[in-house]
Amino acid sequence: MASIAQVADWAAAHEVLIRGACFVGVFALMAIWEVRTPARALRLSRRLRWANNLGLVALNTVLLRLLFPAAAVGMAAFAAEQGWGLLNYSALPLWLAIVISVIALDFMIWLQHVMVHAIPVLWRLHRVHHADPDYDLTTGARFHPLEILLSMVIKFTGIVVLGPPAVAVLLFEVLLNATSMFNHGNVHLPARADRILRWFVVTPDMHRVHHSVEDDETNSNFGFNLPWWDRLFGTYRDQPRGGHVGMAIGIHGYNEPRDVTWLPGLLALPFRGRISGYVINRRQWANPEGSSE
Numbered sequence: 001m002a003s004i005a006q007v008a009d010w011a012a013a014h015e016v017l018i019r020g021a022c023f024v025g026v027f028a029l030m031a032i033w034e035v036r037t038p039a040r041a042l043r044l045s046r047r048l049r050w051a052n053n054l055g056l057v058a059l060n061t062v063l064l065r066l067l068f069p070a071a072a073v074g075m076a077a078f079a080a081e082q083g084w085g086l087l088n089y090s091a092l093p094l095w096l097a098i099v100i101s102v103i104a105l106d107f108m109i110w111l112q113h114v115m116v117h118a119i120p121v122l123w124r125l126h127r128v129h130h131a132d133p134d135y136d137l138t139t140g141a142r143f144h145p146l147e148i149l150l151s152m153v154i155k156f157t158g159i160v161v162l163g164p165p166a167v168a169v170l171l172f173e174v175l176l177n178a179t180s181m182f183n184h185g186n187v188h189l190p191a192r193a194d195r196i197l198r199w200f201v202v203t204p205d206m207h208r209v210h211h212s213v214e215d216d217e218t219n220s221n222f223g224f225n226l227p228w229w230d231r232l233f234g235t236y237r238d239q240p241r242g243g244h245v246g247m248a249i250g251i252h253g254y255n256e257p258r259d260v261t262w263l264p265g266l267l268a269l270p271f272r273g274r275i276s277g278y279v280i281n282r283r284q285w286a287n288p289e290g291s292s293e
């Protein structure tokens with residue numbers, strides 16, 4: 001019977017296959033769920049949005065593989081060979097190192113998410129994600145290429161400091177990708193199931209609040225995977241003021257499909273318009289109706 005270490009080595013060696021299979025499998029399940037029990041009626045054509053959102057995903061995937069062919073898993077393996085990172089100086093059992101790594105990396109991504117809401121130039125990039133006029137599983141993978149590159153650099157830095165096992169990085173990447181599609185899903189969960197699940201994972205209702213057009217709601221519920229950080233640091237919001245069916249999705253002032261739906265508009269979006277109310281350190285939340293972007 002294979003040991004944990006042998007399984008870990010095999011998984012790290014087949015990173016591309018594992019990540020690709022998990023993406024396709026989770027995407028298919030969530031797509032079926034959205035069609036069968038949607039939480040909200042979509043404003044725009046699913047075919048139009050999916051073609052452009054997934055086109056952005058394909059562009060980002062090619063770009064990352066060209067610039068970072070080894071990806072985060074390869075960086076973890078390289079850090080282990082060099083003896084870099086806190087965990088590479090410890091003698092922890094592999095399973096414990098994996099648990100610590102996944103939790104620590106998730107916290108790092110939570111901090112990154114807060115950062116892109118707090119720094120005006122980074123919000124310019126991140127608003128590509130928030131400007132989607134609808135909310136479904138493809139929203140969870142809709143990020144500007146420059147933000148994707150920034151995220152990879154931050155991951156590399158975290159890996160060098162932490163020294164997680166390569167298999168832990170692979171597990172984290174798979175979980176993050178899967179939970180992002182789940183919590184961006186336009187799916188209905190019974191209220192009781194949602195209340196229980198959101199103690200362990202970010203649910204669609206929990207994260208949907210974060211995509212409200214209202215700035216104080218946008219700057220809450222930053223988690224993608226684990227739901228604990230928002231509760232611990234005071235950024236948790238249980239429900240949107242307008243309810244999940246009545247709430248408006250997107251960014252005030254960004255409503256034209258050519259700007260927020262078509263791929264050329266998405267690529268140009270960070271370089272258009274001004275920055276004001278949505279950035280955390282420029283917040284003016286006295287107006288309950290929200291502020292203009």
